Amino acid sequence: MDLTNATWRKSRRSGSSGGNCIEVADNLPGVIGVRDSKDPSGPALTFGPTAWRSFVAEIAKRL
Helix, strand or coil: CCCCCCCEEECCCCCCCCCCCEEEEEEECCEEEEEECCCCCCCEEEECHHHHHHHHHHHHHHC
16 A cells, blocks of 8 residues: 555644654545554554444444
């Protein structure tokens, strides 16, 4: 999966001190990218839109 044109963003809740943050790219058609903000050139996970919605909904239940 080519994520060269991905526009990565952190959560607004991420602090400026780094920590355990992820970045999400949702500007590519049909795929959502997720990567570790501390290792932007490292590996990224990709999700289809349906899988991403399920993932986010499950996390929201636990907060």
